[in-house]
Amino acid sequence: MALFYILVFPGFLFLIGFALAGEWLDRKLHALMQNRIGPPWFQPLADIIKLSAKEDTVPNGADRTIFKLMPMLALTATVVAVLYVPLWSKNALNSFPGDLIVVLYLLTIPTLTFFLGGWFSRSIYSLIGAARALTQLFAYEIPLLLSVLAPAMLANSWSISEISAFYAQRWYLTPVNIIGFVVAMVALLGKLERVPFDIPEAETEIVAGSFTEYSGRLLGLFRLCVDVEMIVGASLIAAIFLPFGLGAPAWLAFILYLVKVEGLIFLISFMRTIMARLRIDQMVDFCWKILAPVAFVQLVLNLVLKGVVQ
């Protein structure tokens, strides 16, 4: 039964399906907002199937092992992360004190694989993309950590399931974390490398950044990984900042969960529709000078609040 949970529902298969649906939703919304028609519902799946039918090429001079290993590592890390995030019940599939840190760590791995994969491609565009991916990681990771740290402190727990349960019981405390929610959403855009933070894969400058040399199945895995990362990231934010309806009957909670995640995907699409790509220096400036201090305000606020509550 545990194997079924992990492999089929709500584990691997469900996650992949949901991720592809999420990508479609993102692309469709983006297209509609841009006055386009957008792709049909099966397009993301068709893309993956097409990519897996194509030849994998490894550039001359690239480190073959690392080059081929990185996409798998990236996908594995994101898929594992979902086990610790409560989706529509109060408890995640697997949970232990401190799993919040583990999830954040697991969600960092894809970026590191983008870096390593790009670095060992030995292409000039991949190299620049890799350097940018890492620079960007240092810029958004701190605000993201701070923004989820604040609610965790108020809930007095490092376990996502417990945090979720805490806020589900005290729904009136949820609006307190609104600043953290905004910061986390912006940081998630950086993590997913979406406009305005798609700097590491800025098409008009460095072709596709780290992914320039990737093709076939390997590229398919990377793309799948980004899709899954979007779902996991959105689920994490939903679990921490929007813990409504967790106690409802399973079917209702499930629908609520879908609505929440899709709402967040809408926000992501909306942001990338209305903005232009920033420059890496502007991005780092923004993250350190605005995003991090704002996240810090949330932290102080929650510290004070905690003192008052106790």
Added chain:
Amino acid sequence: MSYEDIPVAEASPALESERLLQQQLESAFSELSGKVTIQRVRRVWVEVTMDQLHPVLTHAKDQLGFGMLCTITGTDEGTHLGLMYHLASDGGVVLTLVTTAPKDGPGPQTVTQYFPHADLYEREVIDLLGVRIQGVADGNRYPLPDGWPEGQYPLRKDWTQEMLEVGKEVEP
């Protein structure tokens, strides 16, 4: 065709500024008298020798307000090559300095020190007509590809495309 074929505009009050330009040029360079032609309003042509090119060019740029070099047109005149430096002023007047260069000997000095944007214009007449402009800085050729055979100047009248294909094997 020779330079004398340019029709000379009728005298009219509309050409006052062009006539003034003609006087200014002729008074600054006595040897230019009779060589300045007013074709029509805002079109003035001057015939200069290769040696006079630089003094007239700098005079036009610094004293007469011709700050823009529109382009350099190269022509094949049969026995020699023709070069036209089209200068434009902010008032819309185009002053064209017409000069000649030998087909095999050295051509005029580069004008990039006065007009940096003349660089590609000069490379173009070098590549397409084989004008040997002196003092051109090192750099990429323009516009022909790097492997272009020596001594082939496509815009010369005796050049045909067949000259390129003679003796070349075509891949099956």
Added chain:
Amino acid sequence: MTDRDVIKVPLGPQHPALKEPGNFILSMKGELVTEMGVRLGYNHRGIEKACEQRSYLNDLYLLERICGICSHSHSTAYVQAVEEIAGIQVPPRGLYLRTLVAELERVHSHLLWLGVAGHEIGFDTLLMYSWRDREVVMDLLAALTGNRVNYGFNTIGGVRRDITDEQKLEVLKATDTLEERTKYYAELAGHETTLIKRLKDVGRLSKEDVLRLGVTGPTARASGVSRDVRKDDPYAVYADLDFEVITSDHCDVYGRTLVRVGELMQTYKMIRQLLTQLPDGAIAAKAPRKIPKGQAISRYEAPRGEDFHFVRGNGTDKPERVKVRAPTLVNMQAVSTMMKGGYLADMPITLAAIDPCFSCTDRMIELRDESDTACGEYSWPALRQLGISHHRALGIDFTELSKKLASRRDRV
């Protein structure tokens, strides 16, 4: 700084930022560009040489194909020179219609630029919107001239098609729509934070540099230099039109955007004037087949800057020499000045901001195979044969299909 710190990033000949081939080698230290090398000529097609081998009328259509975006610019610049040599008086209605298409072309070119600029800075929404609106003017051009690009509208002595009263109304209606949309973009350019962040202080070019480097068109006007052939050296009917030359003192890409959007508004004004003042009468004068001896210079304010044509006739039906200088050739040489000390990320938009058109700039091609193994030149039939045998080796064979098609043709 050692050589190890400097990386060389090639942009092109094929690169997503470039819509046409050109090669730029950026020497970079980190994200900063220290030096830039340019190699052009990939689009050279020998049009100037080809012009000498064709009749004046054929050249008109050839020159129109120098560039798809500013095709009317090149053909107008050329016919103006030919008409001057031949002493042909174009009827006023012909001149008005020629100017009308010229201004419509400016609308479509500037809207296209706006979209490309958006795309270069990762703002695809702007691309989608402005290109959607561009369809309005493209449809209009198709209705007036018969084609969306390469209009074939000009002929020596005038234009080839007249405009009906219904079409006049259609143009006016479309102009209103476009004006409203352009106002929206002007507002957007003034408010959208990420857009301004990416455009302001990028690709700076001072007024002195503009004058020194002979830059033309919107690029020059965005640095406060009021340089516009339509005002300075009026051609067609621009002397009768009431319009302003839009300039800006920003000296950066943002200024170039404002100038282009401002110019669009002026263009709508001009289109209305052209239609209300449109005189009756013939649209073209008869032109002789043989053009007398003589030479003429024609300047034209294309959407990208000054287009310069020189034509020399020798008394036959073929010109002695046709010389084309497109605005990009001169503006391109200012890009390295703009890029010095800039970020890699700003390179695409800086380049795009001069609205480059390499097809216009280069004009000749010799087909050459420069790969390591095979080196040779091909004539057209040989190239075609090569293509057929290459695909046949891959198992793609159209021999049977061609036979079948040929037999079907015979039966009919």
